[in-house]
Amino acid sequence: MHSSHSPRSSQPGTLPGQLVAVSLWLVLAIEGAEVLLRGAPAGLPPLSIAIGALTLFVAAVVATFSLRYMRADPHQGRYYARLGLLAASVLAFVTSQNLIVLGIAWLASGVLLAALIGHRSGWAEAQASARRTRRAFLIGDGALVAGLALLGWQAGSADIATVLAATPAMPATVAVPAALLLLVAAAARCALPPFSGWLLSSMTAPTPVSALMHAGLVNAGGFLLIRFAPLFEAAPAARLAALIVGLVAAIHGVGIMMVRPDVKRALAGSTVSQMGFMIMSCGLGAYAAALWHIVAHGLFKAWLFLGSGSAVGMKPRPEGRETAGFAIPAAxxxxxxxxxxxxxxxxxxxxxxxxxxxxxxxxxxxxxxxxxxxxxxxxxxxxxxxxxxxxxxxxxxxxxxxxxxxxxxxxxxxxxxxxxxxxxxxxxxxxxxxxxxxxxxxxxxxxxxxxxxxxxxxxx
Known part of the structure; x- marks a missing residue:
């Protein structure tokens, strides 16, 4: 009589997964030690360091978690290759000082993320979700490329620092359209309405991918707005648009979270709401609050998604309704x-x-x-x-x-x-x-x- 568990499925991860997990932890340790001992590299803003460290940490945790979660998957090699390339592409556009490199890495991260959402090739719903993601990213990424091209053309340079230094003197006919195009790109990647469908339908992705997606990749929109903050300050109409779009998304996401009976999609609604609030903070100009929101939300949401399987079948703990009813109005x-x-x-x-x-x-x-x-x-x-x-x-x-x-x-x-x-x-x-x-x-x-x-x- 043969055992129902093959030797392959009982192993805590294959060599590709172990290599990716170890590599991510090593890069995080080396880069962290270098920043602590030598300080930030010249020209690299603290924003890039914070988002880069968050991306590496979450990706390393997700890769380690995947060693057991994906151990019986027949396509582990493909999964880990995409996961490693996705982390690398995010690091590339986060730390880039060049518009062209930022645009290429941003596009690559979208392609890889859609592929991971559709990892289950034999599951029709997973493939439909991947196609929806690609369509949303096609609109957002097209807006990003157009916005970056407009900025580079006006500034006469592809260097981001040069472009940002030139934004205060840019005419409104250039600054406002460029800022609005970047806002569209941020809204698509953050899954704000009308782009929220791709995130809400992405529950077909493996749970580790969902954790990486909600904890790190949707934050790319916030990074984009903070990175190009001088442009938005030169275009108040775009800041007002970010405020309105973020406010609508925050309310919409809370509504979804209220009605969803399943854990993962309720968490997706929460992410939409949180990303809306973060984009609203960027529109208000509260860049430090928005960045801290990105870091805190990323760590918290990764923990929630990686533990979402444990929430199945759990009963809510009874609360004192009278006290809660008094505490909230008072607060x-x-x-x-x-x-x-x-x-x-x-x-x-x-x-x-x-x-x-x-x-x-x-x-x-x-x-x-x-x-x-x-x-x-x-x-x-x-x-x-x-x-x-x-x-x-x-x-x-x-x-x-x-x-x-x-x-x-x-x-x-x-x-x-x-x-x-x-x-x-x-x-x-x-x-x-x-x-x-x-x-x-x-x-x-x-x-x-x-x-x-x-x-x-x-x-x-």
């Missing part, structure tokens, strides 16, 4: 009053909205944990964890602020920032009240959200 009110006071004191800058919303969430969590029905030891531990997390975020944001420099000049007046803050807090309160009252969404809205990213049935 929202305090946050709104604090925001108004900061604006009146002349302290209302671009970081106001993302920073205060983060504080509101932490305060509500802390208040809910202290007043919950859980044992005292558990409440103290949770409260300590929330305080430590707030301190970590404050330290990380301060460090990144020093690295990337000041925020952009205000895009909107202080009262508009308070209004934007009030809109987010109001939506948060409405959602909590709806959950407490167990009220369903309007049927048409529910159907739209539950079908987001689904494939339309083929016509007969």
């Amino acid at each position: 929202a009110l305090v946050t709104l009053v604090l925001g108004g006071l900061l604006v009146l004191l002349g302290k209302g800058d671009a970081t106001l909205v993302p920073l205060l919303l983060g504080i509101a969430t932490a305060v509500a969590t802390l208040a809910g944990s202290i007043g919950s029905a859980a044992p005292a030891r558990a409440r103290v531990a949770l409260a300590g964890g929330v305080i430590a997390l707030v301190a970590l975020h404050a330290a990380g944001l301060a460090l990144i602020h020093r690295a990337v420099g000041p925020d952009a000049p205000a895009l909107v007046p202080g009262w508009a920032l308070v209004g934007l803050l009030a809109a987010f807090l109001g939506a948060w309160l409405w959602q909590q009240q709806r959950l407490n009252a167990r009220r369903a969404l309007p049927p048409q809205l529910y159907v739209h959200l539950i079908n987001a990213g689904a494939f339309r049935p083929a016509a007969n």
Whole structure:
């Protein structure tokens, strides 16, 4: 009688996978040691170092996780080759100082990502998802190439530093179209509406690919906007467009997350929302907050996706609804009053909205944990964890602020920032009240959200 497990499937990864995983860890260690000992390479901005380190770390973790996850896959060699090339292409456009290299590496990363989404060649839905991804990237990548070509032509150089130095003097007829084209490219890669379908339907990808995609590759849009921040500062109309697009995406993603019963697609909705919030922060000019958002969200979302299989069959833990119902309105009110006071004191800058919303969430969590029905030891531990997390975020944001420099000049007046803050807090309160009252969404809205990213049935 033969064993049901072949020798191949019982091995914790084949040689190609081990080579890719070890190579990624080695590159991360060598580059990290070099930056610590010698400092950043000349001409390489802190943004590139931060995103490059995040990409290498997540890719190395994903490759290591894949050694067991993909051990029975008959196409492991192809999978690991694409994974390694994808990490290399992202590093290439993140660290590039040349428009042509950035464009080529960006295009290559899109092709490789679509191929990994369609890794299961015999699965029709996986191939359909890969085709949808390619179509979305075709639009976004075409916009990127056009925008970069327009900038290079106007500046008379393919050197990124030269182009950025020339942007303040560029005529609006060049700066605004170029910035809008880069915004389209960022929206497509970040899966913002109307491009969110490719990410929501990409659940056919192996779970390690989903982790890499949500934790690293969708952040490319944020990197692009921060890298070309001088261009957007010279084109306020494009910044306003980024603010509006990001706001719509943030709300849309939360709606999807609310209705999806499956773990991975609910996480995809969360990613759409988070990317929208990050693009909105870029539009406001809060570059440090946007970069810290990229790093924190990338690490957190990688952990969630790699552990998503463990969430199947888990029951939600009962919470004290009364306490939560009190904590969230109290946190929202305090946050709104604090925001108004900061604006009146002349302290209302671009970081106001993302920073205060983060504080509101932490305060509500802390208040809910202290007043919950859980044992005292558990409440103290949770409260300590929330305080430590707030301190970590404050330290990380301060460090990144020093690295990337000041925020952009205000895009909107202080009262508009308070209004934007009030809109987010109001939506948060409405959602909590709806959950407490167990009220369903309007049927048409529910159907739209539950079908987001689904494939339309083929016509007969």
